[in-house]
Amino acid sequence: MFENLQDRLGSILNGLTGRGALSEADVSAALREVRRALLEADVALDVVRSFTDRVREKAVGAEILKSIKPGQMVVKIVHDELIEMLGGDGVGIDLNAPAPVVVMMVGLQGSGKTTTSAKIAHRLTSRDRKKVLMASLDTRRPAAQEQLRQLGVQANIDTLPVIAGQSPTDIAARAVQAAKLGGHDVVILDTAGRTHIDEPLMVEMADIKKRSNPHEILLVADSLTGQDAVNLARNFDERVGITGLVLTRMDGDGRGGAALSMRAVTGKPIKLIGVGEKMGELEEFHPRRIADRILGMGDIVSLVERAAENIDAEKAAAMAAKMAKGKFDLNDLADQLRQMQNMGGMGGIMGMMPGMSGMKDKMAAAGLNDKLFGRQLAIISSMTKAERANPDILKHSRKKRIAAGSGTDASDINKLLKMHRQMADMMKMMGGKGKGGMMKQLMGGLAGKMGLGGGMGGMPDLSNMDPKQLEALQKQAEAAGLGRPGGLPGLGNGGGLPGLGGAKLPGLGGGFPGLPGLPKKK
Numbered sequence: 001m002f003e004n005l006q007d008r009l010g011s012i013l014n015g016l017t018g019r020g021a022l023s024e025a026d027v028s029a030a031l032r033e034v035r036r037a038l039l040e041a042d043v044a045l046d047v048v049r050s051f052t053d054r055v056r057e058k059a060v061g062a063e064i065l066k067s068i069k070p071g072q073m074v075v076k077i078v079h080d081e082l083i084e085m086l087g088g089d090g091v092g093i094d095l096n097a098p099a100p101v102v103v104m105m106v107g108l109q110g111s112g113k114t115t116t117s118a119k120i121a122h123r124l125t126s127r128d129r130k131k132v133l134m135a136s137l138d139t140r141r142p143a144a145q146e147q148l149r150q151l152g153v154q155a156n157i158d159t160l161p162v163i164a165g166q167s168p169t170d171i172a173a174r175a176v177q178a179a180k181l182g183g184h185d186v187v188i189l190d191t192a193g194r195t196h197i198d199e200p201l202m203v204e205m206a207d208i209k210k211r212s213n214p215h216e217i218l219l220v221a222d223s224l225t226g227q228d229a230v231n232l233a234r235n236f237d238e239r240v241g242i243t244g245l246v247l248t249r250m251d252g253d254g255r256g257g258a259a260l261s262m263r264a265v266t267g268k269p270i271k272l273i274g275v276g277e278k279m280g281e282l283e284e285f286h287p288r289r290i291a292d293r294i295l296g297m298g299d300i301v302s303l304v305e306r307a308a309e310n311i312d313a314e315k316a317a318a319m320a321a322k323m324a325k326g327k328f329d330l331n332d333l334a335d336q337l338r339q340m341q342n343m344g345g346m347g348g349i350m351g352m353m354p355g356m357s358g359m360k361d362k363m364a365a366a367g368l369n370d371k372l373f374g375r376q377l378a379i380i381s382s383m384t385k386a387e388r389a390n391p392d393i394l395k396h397s398r399k400k401r402i403a404a405g406s407g408t409d410a411s412d413i414n415k416l417l418k419m420h421r422q423m424a425d426m427m428k429m430m431g432g433k434g435k436g437g438m439m440k441q442l443m444g445g446l447a448g449k450m451g452l453g454g455g456m457g458g459m460p461d462l463s464n465m466d467p468k469q470l471e472a473l474q475k476q477a478e479a480a481g482l483g484r485p486g487g488l489p490g491l492g493n494g495g496g497l498p499g500l501g502g503a504k505l506p507g508l509g510g511g512f513p514g515l516p517g518l519p520k521k522k
Helices: 003-017 024-040 045-059 070-086 113-126 144-155 168-182 199-212 227-239 257-266 287-294 300-310 313-324 330-342 345-352 359-365 370-381 385-389 396-406 410-433 438-449 467-479
Strands: 101-106 132-136 186-190 216-222 244-248 270-274 282-284
Touching: 003 024, 003 070, 003 287, 024 045, 024 070, 045 070, 045 257, 070 257, 070 287, 101 113, 101 199, 113 132, 113 144, 113 186, 113 216, 113 244, 113 270, 113 282, 132 144, 132 168, 168 186, 168 199, 199 227, 216 227, 227 257, 244 257, 257 270, 313 330, 330 370, 330 385, 330 410, 370 396, 370 410, 396 410
Parallel strands: 101 186, 101 216, 132 186, 216 244, 244 270
Antiparallel strands: 270 282
C-alpha cells in the first residue's frame, strides 16, 4: 500500500543524505517535496501541514546544520515524526476487564466487519488461548448471521445460535448472558452496517452499547476509501465513542492516506490491520515498523515473526536430515516455494528486508515474481511421485505430458530443473548445515546478524518472547545496521543474504541466492 509513498520519500531523502552540508533552503525545498508526496498519498491537509512544520522546526536548528552528516539527521527527524503521526507506541486489543470481555465491532457495510470479527476471534483463540463467542447482530443483510456461523465453523470458534425475530439489542444481551454461562473469556458482537451513516444506524449502535456495555468498540474501516475513512471515524466516535480502529485491505494498491491520517485526526489508535483474505492475515499495527517500511528501512521483527508462524519445525527438521545426506528432490523445492508464498511471496519478503525494497523492480524485470512460483508449483504438481523424487528420469515424452498438464512449455520445465540442480548442488556443499531450507536459512542468518541465538536453527524463539523483548529485538536489528536504508551489513555490494551463501540471480547485480536458473536480460 505504501509503495508509491516509499519511492517518493526515498528519492527525496536520498538527495539530502548525499550532501556534505545542508542550508535552510535545502531543507525547505526537500520539505516541499515531502509535503507534495504526502498530499498525493491522500493524507489529510492539516496532518501534512503540522507534520512538515514540526520537521522544519527541528531540522533548521544550528546544531543540526553543523552536524557531520546533516542529511542523515533530517532522515531521523522525518522518521521520528512519522512514528509520532502514526501513534507512537502500538496499542493492542485491551482484554483487561472481568470476563466475558465484550468487543463491539462497528462500521459501514462492505468494510469487512464480519470477516474481521472472525479473524480477531481466531487470533485471540490461537495466540492468546482465549475462549471466544461470536454473535451476529446484523438482522438486515441477508445471510449475515449464516456467514458468521460458517466462519465460526471454519475457524472452530463458538457462535451464538440464531433465533429468528430477535432485535439486535436483544441478541447482544443474549450473547453476553450466553458467554457468562459458557465460561467464555471474550464475546465479539458483529453489528449491522449501512452503505452510509444515517440516524437509525447511530441510534441502534447506541442502544447496543447501552445493553452490552462493551469494553472495546472497534471501528472497521476500508483503507482504500482514503479520507472518507477518516470522516467515518470522526462521526462514529462522536456518536458512539470508539476505542480503536481496524483497517482492512492494507494489502491493496491504495495510497495509504487513511492509515497515516487516522490517528492524528481522531486521536484513536489503529490496533489491527488486515493484510489479506485468509483467517491468519491480520496483524497488530506497530507505528515504528510501518514508519520503517515507508522509509525503506525494512521490518526485521515482523519478518522473523511471520517466519516463526509459517515454518513448520517438524518439516524443517526432516528436511535438515535429508540435506545432511545430500538429498534435495522436487518435493523439497515445492515445500520451499510454498513457504515463501505463505510469507507474502517475494514482494512481501523483500519489502521487509532492509535496503531491499528497491530490488522489486529489478526482480520483476528479470521475470522473478510470485507468478513464476505459481507456474513452478504447477509443473511439480503435474509430475508423478516417481518423477518428483527422481527428476533425472524426465525425458522428452514425460516433459511433453507435464507441460500439457501444467499449462507451460518445455523451456519452463527445463528452467525449473536447472534451478533444482543448482540448489541441490548448493545443499550438498552445505551438507548438514542446511538446517531446514531456504527460508529457515534466511531467518537464521538475519538472527545471527543481530547476535540472536536460540530456537529454530538460529532464529529467535518468538513464542517465549514478551512485547518488551520484541522491542529489544528491533533495537538490536537497528544497532546491527539492519534498520538503515544502506542495506545489510557485512555483505558487500548487495552480495546475497546472510546464511544462504552461493548462487545469485543473473541480471540483478547480486541479491537473492538459491533461486538461480533465470534467463539473463538482453
